[in-house]
Amino acid sequence: MSLDHSILAVIGYRPCTGYDIKNEFEHKGAGLYWGISFGSIYPRLRKLEEEGLIEAQETESGGRQKKIYDLTAKGWSELEAWMRSSSEYPSVKDELLVKMFSWIAALPEDRSTLIRHLESRKAKSEELLDYVKKWPSNNFSSISEYGMLAINHLRARLETDLKWIDESIRQLEGEPQPPVQDPFDLISQQPVRRKTAFNKSNQEEKDNG
Amino acid sequence: MSLDHSILAVIGYRPCTGYDIKNEFEHKGAGLYWGISFGSIYPRLRKLEEEGLIEAQETESGGRQKKIYDLTAKGWSELEAWMRSSSEYPSVKDELLVKMFSWIAALPEDRSTLIRHLESRKAKSEELLDYVKKWPSNNFSSISEYGMLAINHLRARLETDLKWIDESIRQLEGEPQPPVQDPFDLISQQPVRRKTAFNKSNQEEKDNG
DNA sequence: TTGCCCATGTAATCAGTTACATGATTCG
DNA sequence: CGAATCATGTAACTGATTACATGGGCAA
Secondary structure (H helix, E strand, O other): OOHHHHHHHHHHHOOEOHHHHHHHHHHHOOOOOOOOOHHHHHHHHHHHHHOOOEEEEEEOHHHOOEEEEEEOHHHHHHHHHHHHOOOOOOEEEOHHHHHHHHHHHHOOOOHHHHHHHHHHHHHHHHHHHHHHHHHHHOOOOOEOHHHHHHHHHHHHHHHHHHHHHHHHHHHHHOOOOOOOEOOOOHHHHHHHHHHHHHHHHHHHHHHHO | OOHHHHHHHHHHHOOEOHHHHHHHHHHHOOOOOOOOOHHHHHHHHHHHHHOOOEEEEEEOHHHOOEEEEEEOHHHHHHHHHHHHOOOOOOEEEOHHHHHHHHHHHHOOOOHHHHHHHHHHHHHHHHHHHHHHHHHHHOOOOOEOHHHHHHHHHHHHHHHHHHHHHHHHHHHHHOOOOOOOEOOOOHHHHHHHHHHHHHHHHHHHHHHHO
C-alpha cells in the first residue's frame, strides 16, 4: 500500500494542500481510508515535488499562505501506471476478532463484556453507515460512477457488519454452546493451563513470604 | 492494535514457539490477521519474557531445539485486562478502493483494466472464502463458540465482497454512467487539468529541444 | 479575548520489515 | 542428496507517529 501513490490519487481527484489531504483521508473517507498524520504528509509532499510528480502553487489568499499542489505530466503518468498495476489484497486488522478467537481461553464465562464490545462496535458502524448513505447526496463531494461503486462496497460491508453483530449478540444472550471443533482438546485444556499458572504464582508468593 | 497483546492472545489459545505464532497469523488466520515477520516476533517474545508475561519451556525434542512459550499468571491477567478493554475500530487499507475513487481522473475510459482488477480480487476472495468455509470442519483447528462467531464474520464479509464484485463487473460491462454528484465540476475539470499538465510538459520539451 | 479551525513544518522516536546468518529435520 | 520445512536470532533500514514549534483568520 503506497502512501505516495495514495497522495497522488487524492491530488489527481482535486488540487489540494497538505492540510486538505489529511482531511480527505479522515473525514471524507469516513474510515474508508486509514489515518495519516501531518508529520508524514509534508515530508512526502516535498519529496514528490522534488521528483517532479507534483507542483505547488503558492497562494496568499486572505493573508494566509498555503501551497496548493497539482499533478505534473509526470505525476499523471505515474498515477496511471500505479492504477493499472495490481493491488494488494486488503488486510484486516480487527482487534475485536483477535480477541474473540481467544475469548474462550481468557474470559470463557464473561459473555456480557463481549456483548458490550459488540454493542459499541455497532454504534460506530451505524454512525459510519449513516454517513456513507448520505454521502452520494451531500451536495459537496464529487462522486463518479466508479467512486459510487467504491461507496457501494463500503455500504455493503457496513450493513453486513451490522447484521453479523445483531446475530452474534442474539446468540451470546442465549445459552453457552460447546466448541464447534476441538480435535486436540486445546479448549478443554485452557482452563487447566490458566489455573496451573495461577497456582504456580501463588506458591512462589508463599515461598517468598 | 497491540502486537504484544495479539501475541499473548495466540499463546493463550495454545502454547507455541515463535515460528508457530507466525504461522498462526498467516495460515490459520487466512488473511484474517495481518502479516507479521520473524524479525518482529522474536524480539517481542524476549521482551514479554523479560516482563514476566510469558515463560519458555526449552525442549530438545528430536535433537531440534525450540522454545515453547506459555502464559504466566501475570500474562493471563494482562490478556484478560486487554480483552476487557475497548477495541480500536478496524481500519481498512484497500488499495483498490483508493484507486476507484480517482479512477475517473486518471483512466476514465479504461473500464476493462478496472474489471480485470475486480476479477483478480474475486479469485483471491473466492479462495479465502473456500478456506473459511472448510475451517470449522478441518479436523485440525480448535474453534470455540466465540471463535465461530469470528469465522462467521469473515465468511459474511467475503460473501458480501464477492456479491459486490459481481455487481460492479456487471455495471462496468454496461454503458458508462454520468457522475452521481459533481457540485463544483471537479470531475469535468479533471480531463482539462490533465491535458493542461501534458501540454505544459510538451511545451517545455520543445523550448529545451 | 479566547478558543477553534486553517496551515506548514521539524526532530525524536517507535514499530515493523528486509536481509542476513545459522543449522537441524524430514520427505521425496 | 537436494529441497522444503522447522527453528532462532540480529542489524540495518524504512515508514510512520508523536510531540513540538509557529502563526494567521474567524466567530462567539
